[in-house]
Amino acid sequence: MQLALDQAERAGAAGEVPVGAVLVESFSGKIVAAAGNQVEELHDPTAHAEMLVLRLGGQRLCAPRLPGCDLYVTLEPCPMCAQAISIARLRRLYFGAFDPKGGGVDHGPKIFAQSSCTHVPEVYGGIEEKASASLLREFFSERR
């Protein structure tokens, strides 16, 4: 999660919403991919940190489904990212801060609780929550 926080910090310094993600091979703990948000830099509405590591992970492991991987992300995934995590069939999701406004795991549509959700990962929220949330708070307080 520290590496995800580093990625979040770097994203914030580049003017992106400071969220970072790391995809890890479950059995070895080896890092498969790490990224921060790049929505503005890439001009890509879908370039949330989670989506970027899923794309990179699929390419690097030559498979569109990644059941042998876990994801660490500093913020509760939005509904887009939560559904992508389900589609990719990840084993576990660890996330930092909860997101009552934009989250899609414990809030909003609660993607994994939908009866139509065909793969539900194990979910652990609130990991390094304070550090993750304070990055976001600082970022938005400087902009308002």
Next chain:
Amino acid sequence: MQLALDQAERAGAAGEVPVGAVLVESFSGKIVAAAGNQVEELHDPTAHAEMLVLRLGGQRLCAPRLPGCDLYVTLEPCPMCAQAISIARLRRLYFGAFDPKGGGVDHGPKIFAQSSCTHVPEVYGGIEEKASASLLREFFSERR
């Protein structure tokens, strides 16, 4: 929608689930991007047709938000794609076949009906529904 159907057909011929999408500039009707599903080919769990045209559209118009664009897609978007459409702030969504199992617009989490959904496009479902659905039916009947 005919171009989206062509993309879907091409995707099916390549072994992908036959769904196609086209992103169009609202005021001119000009095509910004067209793609079929490429999940298997790209080893990318997120490479649904809708996601690909949103990514391409953002790059081509140099903007991560595309309020001047409409999307045509042959199948009701899944929750991932529906949320991406909201994030990209598209003006209109036109889709073909309804998807009671995997859809996220009229089914499942009904993304645009969530109170946390900050941008809701105009939605028109069932456009060229029969042609869209029969492509999918043929594809799956050949594989079962």
